[in-house]
Amino acid sequence: DFTGVVTFTYVISEGGGVLAEQKISDTEGGFGGGLSNSDYFGIDGQYIGDIDGDGIGDIAIGATSDDDGGTDRGAVWILFLNRDGTVKSKQKISATQGGFGTGLDNQDYFGNSVTSLGDLDLDGVGDIAVGAFYDGDGGYTRGAVWILFLNRDGTIKAKQKISDIQGGFTGVLMNEDKFGVAVGQIGDLNGDGIVDIAVGAYGDDEGGSDRGAIWILFLNRDGTVISHQKINDTQGGFAGDLDNGDTFGNEIALLGDIDNDGFIEIAVGAYFDDDGGLNRGAVWILSIDENGIVQKYQKISDTVGGFGNQLSNGDFFGIDFSVLPDMNGDGINDLIVGAIGDDGGGSDRGAAWVLFLTEIGTVSEAYIINDLKGGFDGELTNSDYLGDLSIGIGDLDNNGVTDFGLGARNDDDGGGNRGAIWLTFMKPHGEAEVEVTIIVESACTIPERVINNEIDLSTPDVYFNWDENGATAYELWRSSDPYFMVGAGDAVVEDTVTAVPAVHLNGAGDVNSNYYYGIVAVGSCGDRAALSSRLGAFDYGLVRGQ
DSSP states (O other): OEEEEEEEEEEEEEEOOEEEEEEEESSSTTOOSOOOTTOOEEEEEEEEEOSSSSSSOEEEEEETTOOTTSTTOBEEEEEEEOTTSOEEEEEEESSSSTTOOSOOOTTOOEEEEEEEEESTTSSSSOEEEEEETTOOTTSTTOBEEEEEEEOTTSOEEEEEEEESSSTTOOOOOOTTOOEEEEEEEOOOTTSSSSOOEEEEETTOOTTSTTOBEEEEEEEOTTSOEEEEEEEESSSTTOOOOOOTTOOBTSOEEEEEOTTOSSSEEEEEEETTOOTTSTTOBEEEEEEEOTTSOEEEEEEESSSSTTOOSOOOTTOOEEEEEEEESOSSSSSSOEEEEEETTOOTTSTTOBOEEEEEEOTTSOEEEEEEESSSSTTOOOOOOTTOOEEEEEEEOOOTTSSSSOOEEEEETTOOTTSTTOBEEEEEEEOOEEEEEEEEEEEEEEEEOOOHHHHTTOOOTTSTTEEEEEETTEEEEEEEEETTOTTOEEEOBSOOBTTBOOEEOOOOOTTOOOTTSOOOEEOEEEOOTTOHHHHHHHTTSOTTSOOBOO
16 A cells, blocks of 8 residues: 655657648638549649748649640649648649640640759749650650749749650650659759759560669759669669569659768659569669669568568559658658558558658558558548658648648549548657656555556557547546546646646647646546546546646
8 A cells, every 4th residue: 555656757659640630622721622523633742842931831733634725734733831731822833824835735644743843943932843744755655844943923934844855855765655754853963063853754664564764864954954864674773673564663752861871862663563462562762873873772562671561452552652851760761652552441542651761771660541540530432542642741730740741633522533632740750758646645556567667558448538628638548547547738636747748648649739748647446436526527537738
């Protein structure tokens, strides 16, 4: 038996996940309409920095089957955001809007890929590159990339096309190569002070049908090409095992120099890869030198790279992805990877995987965000294809954690397949020290694990309840332990309080970054009813926050 106070410190592990989400579609999120059926808004996009200078980052989102000017010419929407993830204003870029002018044809599918270029022309405003992978320059669906120099309002100041016959590109493209299916900024690879890009051509047939390729393009400031290097199954130093139909090059992202060897790493998708089963998908991590030659590589799939047999047939893991600034505090950038065929909650609802990488490009840990897991509470329906766009969007809500943008190109808000994106506000991943005060007011036996610092809040019988009046009060309690409960806010029991810095406890979360969590354990000897009455008649002694 014991009466008095016991204070100890323990560590809570936080697994990340979604705190809240905001949908942007034809009918939600302040978008305000403008989409048509089968536009596929959200098929790709990118965080493009603060274009309008309001201190909040903005995004560019593709709608590859938009019909402005003609059938399936495509479009890109520049969305200027509020901190809550709603749209403050928008600017469409298409064959008829945004100052694009001439140059798009029917079935070009402009907007199928988008990347930020930073301020390429040094005018103080960020610029973008946009793929049009069915462009017909030089031959049938050889593809193209447009370099777009932007004004602060998201309109186009100037543009430069790169294709089989334009923009200084001298590489050899073939019919159905689909150059521009992916475009990714890869930093200043050759050290000339100008960013370079990698462009996917997933229909490339060197080595075998549709094995795919990427092109490293060294740029001038005007968006033309100085030189290039091709990477595929037969050249560029890449000796990875590609099979027919892998579609290597469907997505590209810069990881940076994750192993600190002086060579940058890029991620390259092969979403039709069959490791483990049909069309499960894969991501290749390539280390490339200043000339664009591969020095080493690492594959991540259902069977290699530490990912660990978590995919199913037809998941299409790797269809889209984006680098995330170090999410788990190990000094290595991480990845968010889409898997549009994931069936969590229903057929093809889709998912995104957060991959924590090692310095050699393998996976140390991963978690999924889908209709059933990861804290995502948005309403998905079958064949929405969540994860078709999977990007980091900076720390939109200013809680110190990078937030995500997840596309769902087949969403039906407003009409069939108009598309949508979900902005997800994320919880931290890592550990936090928490000081706990045990207050025992009557003589009763305290479990040995309490006295010995062995309370574990990660066990399955811990959960939380919201107060009926909203998210101002909640508790975590162990159904098997009447001695221990947790309240949110400045939790006070007879003027005794332990307030600790805001941390996230098993999903409860500091939803608006204003709370402190008081953690209180009372020796109730199993009498929850009496405790509840003394603390204000909340269920099981729920302690109100401020």
